[in-house]
Amino acid sequence: MTTIATILETVKGPEANGAKCLPSQAQVNYFMALANGKQVGENERAHLIEYLPNLDRRTMAALIQWMVGLPWKPRPVVTSQSPKHPIMEGCYAIIHPGDGVLRFYEVRKPTKGKWAGFVFLSQLSGENHIRIREQGEREIVYGEISKNPMDSLKRFGQHIGRCGHCRKQLTDSESRQIGIGPVCRKHLGVESC
Ligand SMILES: [Zn+2]
Numbered sequence: 336m337t338t339i340a341t342i343l344e345t346v347k348g349p350e351a352n353g354a355k356c357l358p359s360q361a362q363v364n365y366f367m368a369l370a371n372g373k374q375v376g377e378n379e380r381a382h383l384i385e386y387l388p389n390l391d392r393r394t395m396a397a398l399i400q401w402m403v404g405l406p407w408k409p410r411p412v413v414t415s416q417s418p419k420h421p422i423m424e425g426c427y428a429i430i431h432p433g434d435g436v437l438r439f440y441e442v443r444k445p446t447k448g449k450w451a452g453f454v455f456l457s458q459l460s461g462e463n464h465i466r467i468r469e470q471g472e473r474e475i476v477y478g479e480i481s482k483n484p485m486d487s488l489k490r491f492g493q494h495i496g497r498c499g500h501c502r503k504q505l506t507d508s509e510s511r512q513i514g515i516g517p518v519c520r521k522h523l524g525v526e527s528c
Contacts, residue, residue: 427487489514
């Protein structure tokens with residue numbers, strides 16, 4: 336059976352051309368995509384990522400070749416009309432699991448017009464709304480919000496100073512502290528401090 340150890344063993348020894356070649360950025364990116372996406376054991380995955388900084392081009396190529404032959408992790412099938420996570424319309428702040436950065440998102444679910452029934456996800460960055468279309472990224476963001484939608488909604492209000500539910504400015508200190516305005520608190524059944 337092929338294991339990471341046996342692969343590392345086969346590429347041991349000096350490289351044919353002498354100097355140790357560093358992998359290209361594209362190679363590293365591909366390696367990471369495979370290490371995160373393929374069906375390898377969680378221990379192996381941790382090892383692969385741990386090895387990454389020390390791998391030369393040749394070793395990385397051998398590991399990539401091995402991972403290419405493995406099946407991908409099953410991905411949930413989601414369409415933009417019916418997200419797996421039923422999240423209510425509103426604005427949310429999450430720590431993005433990819434890089435640990437706090438980001439702000441808007442979920443819109445039109446009930447009228449030609450987009451009725453669709454779910455739109457945008458990242459809010461300054462004045463810009465950047466629509467997120469890539470399915471994998473949508474899944475990551477929805478997944479993170481749905482861990483605790485109310486906390487994510489509150490976090491938006493606490494950081495931005497606008498109610499995550501209705502987007503009105505939060506003008507009293509209690510609302511700013513909670514992150515949701517008084518009317519929406521009542522509507523959502525959120526306790527005051
Ligand atoms: Zn509100």
